[in-house]
Amino acid sequence: MENNTTNNFSNVSFNQWDVELYESKHSFVSNLAIDLLELLNPQIGEKILDLGCGTGHLTYKITTRGAKVIGIDNAPSMIEEAHRCYPDIKFVVGDGVKIELKETFDAVFSNAALHWIKEPKKVIHNIWRVLKPGGRFVTEFGGKGNIETIISGIYEALDAAGYSSNKQLNPWYFPTVGEYATLLESEGFLLTFARLLERPNKLEDGEYGLRNWIKMFASCFFEGIPEKKQNIIIDDIENRLRPNLYKKGKWIADYKRIRIMAFKEGKPNKYF
Structure with missing residues (x-):
């Protein structure tokens, strides 16, 4: 087993992910979302946008249901790997805050991505814009209290080491169900499903599991630290x-x- 204690945690930026570490130690990100695909319920011939597609594994699973899917992610390294794994699927580098695609979609799907974007109103507006009338938005992402214990440990250790100002580098947005529902409804979405799920998750690699998780997802806290x-x-x-x-x-x-399903301009009868 490789000991990662000698790695420089600040080398990983959040638009250039460590794909090898992500694929080898954090496959649970996509594996845990299989039942979210059931909520999406892709139909043959539908056009679906996978927002925050990562390395494209869930994007591919959606295509196996007969839908045409475009994957978008702001990390070039993730998109490069997605292209390598699934060359027949369209993947583009893009940002949820500014979706530049001209197409419209029957559905927008997003797993474990929206808690990385601290401008949720802009994201929701863009999702509304690219959806067809009656289109649906299905998502799951970190909600209120997500990794609360881990964040507390990071903050306490930064304080003890004299780097309290680095707590301001927290990259995450973890809303309550009510907060996010209000944003959706303000944009005009009809919210049909909303739930906060407890999801304790075992990290891979035994003793080094937390260290690898921090390197993958929380390296920003160590900016400027030797x-x-x-x-x-x-x-x-x-x-x-x-x-x-x-x-x-x-x-x-x-x-x-948080798991959400919402419709633009009402919910189509064919889904319920």
């Missing part, structure tokens, strides 16, 4: 979180997910 100091802080985070999140040789991330 590499040796980074690893000391990571050790501190592990020590603080171990009593609550390390069970039987596995780290457990305290995930909470």
